[in-house]
Amino acid sequence: MLPRYENKLNEIRTMISAILSQIIQSSEETLNAFETGNMEMYETSRAHIKNLQIDANKIDNEIIKTFALFGPEADELRLLVAYLKMTNEIDRIGDGLKKYSKRLHDHCVGGCDMSVLTNAIIQLHKTTINALQYIIECLDAIESCDAEDVYRKVMVEESKNDDLFSIMEKELLNLIIDADDLAVEYVRVLGTLRKLERIGDRTVNIASLMLFAQKGGELNLHN
Numbered sequence: 766m767l768p769r770y771e772n773k774l775n776e777i778r779t780m781i782s783a784i785l786s787q788i789i790q791s792s793e794e795t796l797n798a799f800e801t802g803n804m805e806m807y808e809t810s811r812a813h814i815k816n817l818q819i820d821a822n823k824i825d826n827e828i829i830k831t832f833a834l835f836g837p838e839a840d841e842l843r844l845l846v847a848y849l850k851m852t853n854e855i856d857r858i859g860d861g862l863k864k865y866s867k868r869l870h871d872h873c874v875g876g877c878d879m880s881v882l883t884n885a886i887i888q889l890h891k892t893t894i895n896a897l898q899y900i901i902e903c904l905d906a907i908e909s910c911d912a913e914d915v916y917r918k919v920m921v922e923e924s925k926n927d928d929l930f931s932i933m934e935k936e937l938l939n940l941i942i943d944a945d946d947l948a949v950e951y952v953r954v955l956g957t958l959r960k961l962e963r964i965g966d967r968t969v970n971i972a973s974l975m976l977f978a979q980k981g982g983e984l985n986l987h988n
Contacts, residue, residue, distance in 0.1 A: 770835045777831070777848055780824045781855070782904045787813045787820075788859055789897050795866040796890045799873070807870035817859035821852045828852075840981075847978035850986075854970045858897075861967075865960040872957060877950050881940075882933055889929040889961055896922040896968035903975060912972075912979040919972040926965035933958055 794810035797803070828849045831837070837845055872879060879886070896919045903910035934955060941951045966987040977984045 770831070770837070770841070773827070773831050773835070774844070777824060777827050778904055778907060780820070780827065781848065781851060782901055784817055784820050784824070784855055784859075785897060785901045785904070787817060788855070788862060789894060789901065791859075791866070792862055792890070792894050792897070795862070795869065796887065796894070798866075799869060799890070800887060802873070804870060804874060807866050811863050811866050814859045814863060818856055821856040821859075824852045825849060843981060844978045847974040851971055851974045854967045854974070854986075858964050858967050861960045861964050865957060865964075868953070868957040868960070872950070872954050875950060876947055877954060879954065881936060882954075885929050885933050885936075886958065886961075889926060889933070889958065892922040892926040892929070893961060893964045893968060896965065896972075900968065900971050900975065910975075912976040916969075916972040916976045919968050923965045923969045926962060930958060930962040 791810045791813040794806055794813070798806035798810060828845055831845060835841075899915050899918045899922075903912065903915045937951055937955045937958075941948045941955075944951050970986045973984060973986060976982075
């Protein structure tokens with residue numbers, strides 16, 4: 766492909782990396798808010814991803830223009846298709862993170878005693894941050910990155926994520942049984958934590974797309 770095409774790919778990759786950085790910053794601040802009890806930080810954390818959908822749409826437009834201008838084939842076509850699907854996953858991660866941050870704040874100021882879940886929530890949250898860090902590091906060093914190795918690392922974090930969520934789900938079900946008036950609130954907590962668990966699934970989807978772009982083969986994504 767022509768140098769102009771390579772430059773366009775680098776531009777798209779840089780844009781994807783930038784919105785992933787915003788998600789990581791937002792996620793880290795949400796975690797910090799939970800750990801420190803700083804209620805104001807929840808709102809500031811969401812500010813980092815306020816325009817994420819707009820930014821993702823801009824990337825999609827650049828990808829579509831690249832299709833039209835250069836008519837890529839084979840490996841180049843596979844890479845652009847992967848990037849196009851990747852922005853959809855990133856947009857959903859951002860949407861899930863905004864909802865998680867808002868609802869976690871509400872739980873923390875509500876009547877639920879979440880102390881028994883605190884450590885597991887922190888560890889669950891860290892698995893998603895770790896997985897996103899692996900992905901962005903690969904994007905920023907795309908020439909030397911081994912997508913298969915990144916996929917394995919992300920899968921390890923997602924496996925931890927699933928295990929932690931299963932533990933908390935059982936704990937919350939016990940709390941729901943014994944909570945009486947707070948039972949409904951604990952059901953909401955479970956729904957909130959599921960948002961974080963789904964972010965873990967979507968990081969696997971992004972890692973799968975990176976592997977598909979580099980190696981080819983079949984592509985299977987979580988719904």
